[in-house]
Amino acid sequence: MAKKVFPLKKVYTLLGSGPVIMVSTSFKGKPNVMTVAWHTMIDFDPPLVGVVIGDQSRTFEVLKATRECVINIPAVALAKKAVACGNCSGRKIDKFAKFGLTPLAASRVAAPLVAECFANLECKLKDGSMAKKYNLFILEVVKAWIDPAKTLPKTIHHLSADKFMVAGRTISVG
């Protein structure tokens, strides 16, 4: 599990295609993680990401309070755990313990990396002004990591309810 630094200006290649992400936070040393489907790249370099976080969630509260999180990208092998993390609240459960996820120390934020994810993007909250109206947080990625052992990870993309699309073949269109 040796994570490798990933260039910030290439972060768009990880998120632009719309994979499900797992957003981890930490509040007073207690880690939490939530699964999120709705996000978009906003800018390349520094990478800005817009993420929609339900305002009833613990993650919404903690992200507003601590202004930090990590965007973790799971591949299909982690799909069951990712979905489970999206269907319960960190107010009642230690999701890392319950779902057997491994928190790793990040370098720039207190929120942990999820070791099992193939990419991890340490983020600072850049703009929370759209949180109240649209549940939308603008995050700046300040450090990015990739697991070089996991090649061609098959991301999962939410379709509806319990249905997900698994990343298919790659094509070049010139």
Next chain:
Amino acid sequence: MAKKVFPLKKVYTLLGSGPVIMVSTSFKGKPNVMTVAWHTMIDFDPPLVGVVIGDQSRTFEVLKATRECVINIPAVALAKKAVACGNCSGRKIDKFAKFGLTPLAASRVAAPLVAECFANLECKLKDGSMAKKYNLFILEVVKAWIDPAKTLPKTIHHLSADKFMVAGRTISVG
């Protein structure tokens, strides 16, 4: 090419997985279309969509001026044309004519539907206040259409430069 009305509350199932979209506009009767990879669902019903449109583009200008557009979703068969539409400007070219795309009259907006796309979402600009800072437009989908003849369309998802992921298999994760 008989388009069928699609329920607004299910629009999230079309966009949530991050497909490349083609944003069509109309200015004084002249249609234009641009291909966009960065967008996110913001809310379910009424469906709100956040779309990032480069501020150097003709589409940015026209969307601000007319406050209307259509989000069209291409499947992989349209990939070449979609990419071509993203690599030139409507200031100089009639892209519908050049790339052999068919504009269809929409019901609620002046911008045309792209007939060749399997889904078409007529949109009104709900909030342009983030356009200056983040190139981000919040759109409300006011009418949605789907082509019932095109089953299981394989969407395309941008990875980097000329690389795209084609939608793969669907899984249920319970």
